[in-house]
Amino acid sequence: MRPLFCSSLLRPALRLGLAALVMVAADQTAEAKFAQTYNYPDLKWKSIETEHFVVHYPVSRRSAEDGNDHYLSGEWSARKIAKVSEDMWAPMCEEFNYFLKEQIHIVLLDQPDGLEGFTVPNFDWIEISANPGKTFARGRGRMEWFSDVMVHEFAHVVSLKANSPFSEAFLGVSVGTLYQDGIKDIDTGVEVFIGDNDSVFWTEGGAEYWSDNAGWNWWTASRDMNIRTTVLDDRLLSYDEWHTRDGKRGPGRWNDHERYYQQGYNFGLYLRQRFGDETYARFALESGKGWRLQWETVIEDVLGVDAETLYNDWVAYVTERYTRQADEIRARGLVEGREIAGFKGLDWEVTDAESRDKWLTQANDEGKGKGRERAKLNREIRRERTGTWSWEPRVSPDGKYWASLAAGAVSVTRADEEMFPQLTGVPASDGEKLEQAGLLSVALPASFEHGFDFVPGQDKLVITASEDSYRRAFSAVTGIHGELDGYDWDQLYVADLDALLKDKKIGNRTVKTRERKGLKGAKAYREAVTPIPNTQRGSNPAVSPDGNRVAFIEYADGTHNLALIDLDGNNKRLLTEWKDGTWLQGIDWSPDGKQLVVAMFRQFQQNLYIVDVESGEMKPLMWDSWEEADPHWSDDGRIYFSADIDGVWNIYSVDPAQGDFRQLTNVINGAMSPQITPQGNLVYNGYTSFGWKTYGVPKHSFYNRPAEHHFQADPEPAMVERALGTQEDLSYFEASTHKYRWWKSLMAPYLVPLVRLDNDSKTNWGLSAGFQFMIQDYVENHGVFLYPSLGEDTLFMGQYYFQKWYPNFFLTGYHLETKYNSGFLLDDDDDPDTTTDQTVWEVRRHQSVDILGLAIQYPWSYALDTTLFAQGRQFGFKGTDDTGFQTYSQSLAAGLTVNFSNAGGATPANLTRGRNVELNLTHNWTDIVYKPYAGVAVDDGELLDKYQYNEAELRYVEFMRIPSLGSGLLKKARDKGHVVQLDTRFGFIDRNVDANNEFRAGGQHPFFWGYGTLRPNTLFAGFPPFSLSGETMAILNLAYRFPVHDWHRKQVGPLFFHGLYAQFGATAGNLWSFAPPEDPSLFYRNRYGERVAYDSGDIKREIPFIDEAHKNGNYLLYDAMAEFRLNATMFHGMAWNSFLRFAYGFNEVRGYGDVNGDDIYDTSDSAFGDELSNETEEPGLRVYIGLGTGW
Amino acid sequence: MLTTALTSLVLALCAGDAHAEGFQVKTMRDPLPAREYERGLVIGKGWVEWGFGADVKSAKGYWDSEGEAQEWENARFLHTTERLHVRYGVTRRAELWMKLPFHYQSLTNDETGADLTQFGIGDPSFGWKVEPFRGMAPMASWIVYTAYKAPAGNESPGSYIGGPSTFNAFVVSTGTPDLSAGSAFKQQFGPLALTADLSYTRRFSGVTMWAIETTNNQFAGRIKPGDITRAAVDLMVQLGPAALHGGVDARHRQDFKVGTTTDGWFPGRNLEPINESSGFMLDVPAGVVLNLTRGFDIDLGVSVPVVGEDLQFFPIEDIHPTRGVTYSGTLELRF
Incomplete structure (x- = not known):
């Protein structure tokens, strides 16, 4: 018999030691920040304290005058948030009869340029960005960011607190076991986490609905567009799908994330009609009485009708409603053009029974043996393959290049207008041109939906991209990128397409190409795309007709201003100096270069304005309750824009001198961001349930109906002057502002009990219980x-x-x-x-x-x-x-x-x-x-x-x-x-x-x-x-x-x-x-x-x-x-x-x-x-x- | 953990309703009566209670297996428990609780010259209380509960040769887990409140360091402490901020078993009982709870052993306790 040996003795110690080491190694860096990767030590934080809220906001320690390239201050944004938060506190609490005793802390972010907004109700914590980016307005149809995001997040705070049967620090209990049977070599582990639960359509859609109920948000044409296209294309989230937040992933599921917001909101409006305003809130109060295995059973408990029956009723309701709306639009004569993707027609452009059968057969074949649902999914995947985020279609003034802004890149295609069958009716057949399109097209890394423009007379574009977009070759190729200060703000760049040209051998021919790959390609991009100095936090560039100046939107502290700068970065001038949350959206120059047209939202009013370049004087093109956006001032002297007249986004035009508004499209889905091509055709950004697509309408097919009656073109000057001259005074918050004190700003702690049974021998127990506390x-x-x-x-x-x-x-x-x-x-x-x-x-x-x-x-x-x-x-x-x-x-x-x-x-x-x-x-x-x-x-x-x-x-x-x-x-x-x-x-x-x-x-x-x-x-x-x-x-x-x-x-x-x-x-x-x-x-x-x-x-x-x-x-x-x-x-x-x-x-x-x-x-x-x-x-x-x- | 708890308490005490700190009063928190006699047996949603307490027993003897009180000739044994407990109201009707004891013990014997002291962690326990019924005005509260006691405390006697004169470390744990289930009911009658509690504790068998087989290489033996049935009654009268209470606490313990492990899911099925190791115990506890504020109580108590019937597994208090009056004091803070 062998005596005990040290390694035998210590082997379990080793096991635990290893476990401990790994756990500690992992835990040593486990607590990263929720919303920010970086710490930004160059910022100091301040706090505004109100009766029910504390708003924390950042200010740079070093001023711009001292050479701080990344100076920021969130002061105005924080004050605005403090104001709207207090305004909405009582109405929102009243919806649930749940009046908060606890103060809610709001952390304002202004370090990144992207949208951020989240809430952890248990921690009494809301975190939002001062800068919403632009997708928000495009998807939700409003630019009133601060009130809209605050009311949504605050609705989460109140509704989820009321909804929870648990104590707020209790995020849930984790119960797990691991039985390792070393004899049979079978290891079995089980874990269940029991916590709050609620269906996501109610959580997110409800937050939108209560915002509406409380008077801060409302159902818009953009939301309607989302549901309408979803219903008509049979893409509604199924009953099972809309309960869970678990990211709708994979091909064929584009925008499902947004759908559960909008479907939930719409369902709330439907319930309001049937059962009353407070129906959604009653679900929360019922749920708060006790934990349940399936949250949706509260619906039957409150309304006496089970959730699935109500869902089916709602589907029937919206189907009838939007089918009727589509029929009405069709009855007025449909003008929506065709999707432009490549140089030939698309499979789903069904024109007769034969083409329809072909399309259906192809899709069915892909899903052979998988049934109807699979075939349907295959069709959806195919339709999404032509791109889901194709925004701002643009044609260069000389007609040589077509471009659109995809997610993360400006896609520039070398193509003549005649090559697009959607405009000509004939598929492209010129082999040389098709080859050129392949060789000379390029994708330039760019910021998402932040605009670009061609430089007239040159093979150049001005694009919006982040500071780190054009990195050194190694970083670009490997993705390994070092960032020291944490800032990656947008700025404007000039992209020289000719600098990307190189020779390529095809057989015995040498051709020019812009195909760029690998380290050399990354180097070429870095050399060809150069930043325009003094344009940090700039976006939406519009290049003057003479190609020398750029008008752009400059962001600071939750506000946009209109700026001008020379292409080389000199002579920067601000045409507006708002500091009140004004939001600008699209800019274009008049053909003579003396005026600009811009879409502007301020004080709940969104219209197009003409701006005199020299004096900066602004004059509205219209003043009405519709939302007008995406202005494009064509060489024909007309301004083309999109507007949500009667709840459907369409393309309109107006001669600013005459005021003769005309409607150019009549679509069922949605039409935005128009541009007139050199040959007078229309390209626009078409919303479909399969993505944002580029659509084209030949000039001979324009709807071209008078539309003056929709727009109020002559607002009273005094009213306009008053509106433009008034800025909200929030300076009274100065008295309640103090330095951030972390010890007075401790988050409500969380506590997660954990129960574990780890057993590998049966004969001794391994039951332990504890909790995680943070x-x-x-x-x-x-x-x-x-x-x-x-x-x-x-x-x-x-x-x-x-x-x-x-x-x-x-x-x-x-x-x-x-x-x-x-x-x-x-x-x-x-x-x-x-x-x-x-x-x-x-x-x-x-x-x-x-x-x-x-x-x-x-x-x-x-x-x-x-x-x-x-x-x-x-x-x-x-x-x-x-x-x-x-x-x-x-x-x-x-x-x-x-x-x-x-x-x-x-x-x-x-x-x-x-x-x-x-x-x-x-x-x-x-x-x-x-x-x-x-x-x-x-x-x-x-x-x-x-x-x-x-x-x-x-x-x-x-x-x-x-x-x-x-x-x-x-x-x-x-x-x-x-x-x-x-x-x-x-x-x-x-x-x-x-x-x-x-x-x-x-x-x-x-x-x-x-x-x-x-x-x-x-x-x-x-x-x-x-x-x-x-x-x-x-x-x-x-x-x-x-x-x-x-x-x-x-x-x-x-x-x-x-x-x-x-x-x-x-x-x-x-x-x-x-x-x-x-x-x-x-x-x-x-x-x-x-x-x-x-x-x-x-x-x-x-x-x-x-x-x-x-x-x-x-x-x-x-x-x-x-x-x-x-x-x-x-x-x-x-x-x-x-x-x-x-x-x-x-x-x-x-x-x-x-x-x-x-x-x-x-x-x-x-x-x-x-x-x-x-x-x-x-x-x-x-x-x-x-x-x-x-x- | 103690430091953390203290820090949390300091923070809690500093936190006022007007301040926006982590421990501010939340809307969801259940109302909690200010007086002890009106309080239910679960703490209520959103409440956390931290308790810091100590039990002190100075023993000069023990109960023998016939139930006779016996005195030691020269030995004095001081057994103290310093404990931290946390009660957490997860929902209106459910409470999670944990208790972490530490023990300071000392043994002196003038004759043998023994002078042994030790401080260390004891056996922690945790469990759930669920309140299926709650009546208001007058308050009535019926709960069912479970408890698990884990054998974390020291179970090494420091020597292979057992017995009162040879160990050089106190064994503070049986080395085996317990699982309890019980039910309690509290009913208010005017300023009075009567509480009755009935529970059963299953004490599982386990291999322990302090039980050694002596025929083969002194490997560890398997023991099984006797299961315990407990019944207790407590009557409380509230006089202003003071709640006086007293009652009886009776326990019956089954036989203690010992032996070696058998294969399979029931490794203790062949253990043999030790003669006369079962027994009955009855203590008379009494005390006062001072409700200083809604969030701060002082709980003082005394427990007098009246009946006992033990074998002396000295000094493993968790199996057969020594005989002596236990004095207790607890500070309870809640927020």
Whole structure:
């Protein structure tokens, strides 16, 4: 019989130690800011305190006059928010008869240029941006950002507080279990998170509806456009779909996110008609009475009609309504042109029975065997493939280029007007021109919906792009980008198309092309697209007819102003100096260059204005209750624009001198952003339920009906003067403004109880309960996170984070005590083949891990961050004869971690692109201090006492759709989302170290670490957890993953099933260590019979792939794995992702300690018959089941 | 955790209704009566209660298996519990609670010269209370509850040779978990309130460090403490801010079992009972709750053991407690 051996004794400690290390490493930087990646130490924060709100806003410490290129002040915006918040407090609280006692904190962001608005009601926290960007107005039809966003977010605060049966700090309770059966090799994990739940149509649509009820927001033509097109194209979210927020992802689902806002809002209006104003609010009050498995049952409890019946009634109601509206529009004569996408007609442009059958057949074929729904989805996917965000169609003055603004780029196409069959009626056939279109077209990175314009007479454009859009070649190609100050504001650039030209060989011809790829391409872009100085936070450029000046919109503090600047950045001049939330939208020059036309919204009035370039004098073109936008001043002297007359967006024109308004389109969907081509045709931005598209209408087809009666062209001058001359006085907030005080701005803390049952032996319990607690200040400068968990295992974890300077600082402390039972197999004859003399005896252990760490993390970009860390660790244990914990080892580590992640895809179950790279470089000091071993341990034949070592570990994961390689089958698979995933892990430690410091590998259930971690749980899933160890590691896993079924949000009780995916993969690699000497003259045997080298230099480092890894007895290890992944949510949005994984390890592995994972330490000599191992795990199947545990 | 709790309390005390801090009063919070006799048995939605308390017992003897009070000749044993508890009103009718005890113990024996002291964590417990019924004016509250006690405390005697004269560390945990289920009812009658409580505690078997098999290599043995049935009655009278109360607390304990583990889901099924290890205990507790403010109470109490029937698993208080009067004091803060 072998005596207890230290590595057996410590193996569970090692396991827990590793767990602790990983958890702490992960947690050290876990508390990133909610809405901002960067800390912006150049800003100071101020607070406005009102009766019911506190508004925190940023102001730059250094002024613009002192050379601050990124000067900002959110003062006016904050005051405006304070004003509208107080105005809406009473009406909103009254809707629910829920009058808040608590003050609500609003954090204003003005650091980024994008839209932001979110609420965490439990924290009494609203965060919004001063700058809404532009998509908001386009989608919702209004530009009254501050009141609209505030009333929406505040509606969330009141409604969700009233709706919740739980105490507000209680975000929910997590109940989870992991049972690891090391004998059957089946690991099963289950987790359920029980929290608040509510259907998203009610949450988001309700926030819009209550805004309307409270008098701040209303149903607009843009919202109507959304629902109308959705209804008429049969794309309404189904009953199951509109309950869950779990991002409507994937092809064929464009804009579903917006649909649940608008459908929910519309449903509220429908309920208002049937049951009264307060119906939506009554749902909240009913829900607040007690938690329920399915929130939607409140509808029947309140109204006596079940939710699905009401949904069906509403569908019938909107279908009838919009069908009737469409019929009326058709009756007046439809003029909507055709979608322009490429140079030929589109499959769905059905003109007769034959073409209709062809279109339907094609789509049906793609969904063969999948039924009607699949065929319908296929048709939707096809229609979305022509682009979903094609905005602002423009034609260059010379007619050579067509362009539109897609998401993230200005797409410039070299094409003559005659090439578009939508305008000519004839498909393009000129091969040379088609080739030119291919070679000379280009996509220029640009900001989303922030405008561009051609420079007349030159092959140039002025575009809006962010500061970092045209980065150095390396950054552009790799996506690795460093950002020091955190600012990435929009500005104007001049893009020289000719500078992008290069020669290209096609056969024996040399042609010009603008195709640019790789490093050279990125360099060319950087040289061809140059910023216009002094245009920061500028957008919507309009270039003067002489090509010398640019009119643009300049943003500051929630307000737009009209600016002029020369193309070279000189002679900047502001034509307006609003500081009151005025919002400008589109600009264009008069043909003579003396005037501008601009769309302006201020003080709830949105119209077009003519502005004199020299004097800055403004005069409205009309003054009415419609919304006019997107003005384009054509060379024919007429101004073309869009307006929502009678609730439908159409294109109109007016001669500003004559005032003769005319309607040019009569569409069912929506028409915006017009431009007249050099040949007099119309292109516009057409809204469809399949995306924003470019549409074209030949000039001979214009609707061309008089429209003077819709517009009030002669407003009373005194009224206009009064309106333009009045700015709201909010200076009285000065008295209630003070410096931000974080200790007076502590967020309401949250508390999530967690109950876990971790059991791997049946004979001892592993039940523990605790809670996660977090509190931070609203600007997120300081925070504390605590996680105590009590039970047989006792954990105290605490973290303080400081996020006020450039990097984030995390100080983490961690104390874990764990008790566990394990068995020892005693073998009287030391022969494992005779089992009758074997008995198993139990021991009880008590171990501890203490960790203290400091991490300094800097986020270089959204994808890249680095962390410097230092960590001290101590492992200890206690046995029956110990009066306290005996320290086994103490260690220190310091190092650097680099994380890069740009992996993405339609669903987390099937990431389809990008990569994750994690590099750790660490220097370590370890001291084995356990006295019974004289302060030394034996590992690989070397006596280890105090030592230092360096460690490098790289994990690289690449996700990619499978290449089509010219194969139709592969292309089909690629289109369906088939993915290849390469997962590699390499590690190197520069000396022999104690087993506790070695790399470890082996299959592990993901719930071992906690929900949904990205720890390696598929690499070597065919081998027992932690069964492989060594100082050199090389593992490569290749997996093939594909969707099996898409339920489109199928609801079953509280569960929502989204998609099922399958994955097959295999792993190869090994972990190599150091081997003790084999020459008897070089070693002696200690009291445990271990070989110990006289001279440490005689232990030999194993060479990867050449030497057998003596610790597991293999040169290379192989496994294969098959897995199903279920993408699901529970309770309307809590992730409940599940999996079933089978893995087969092809090798027998051996080792010392509990290698086979049965928690019984075999103390007999193993079948290998040497002192290097005591247990083996035969090749075999391992099963992992995770219900709600992530993957 | 103690530091955190104290910090939270300081913050809570600093927080006033007019200030916008993390602990400001929230609309959703249930009303809580100012006086103890009117309060239900769950704390109410949105309330958090932190309790800091201590129990002190100076024992000079024990109950023997015949129920006779026995005195030690020279030994004195001081057993104290310093405890932190948290009650959290998750919903109007449900409460989550946790209790974290620490123990300071000392044993002196003039004859043997023993002088042993120890401080360390005890066995924490946590559970849920759910209130299916609540009546108002007069208040009536019926709850059902569960509790889990986890064996986190020290279970190592510091020596393989057991017994009162040889251990050199106090064992403060059985090393085994308990699961309790019970029900309590509180009814107000004018200024009086009567509370009755009935529960059953299943004490599971487990391998412990302090039970050693001696025939084979001194591996750990398996024990199972006896299950406990408990009944308690308490009568309270409210006199201004002071609520005086007293009652009886009776417990019956089944046999203690010991042996080795068997395979399968019921590893303790072959354990053997120890003769006369079952018993009956009755204590008489009394005390006063001072309702200083709605958010601050002081709870003082005393518990006198009247009947006991034990084997002396000294000094494992969690199995067979020593005999002595226990004095208690608790500060309860809620926000």
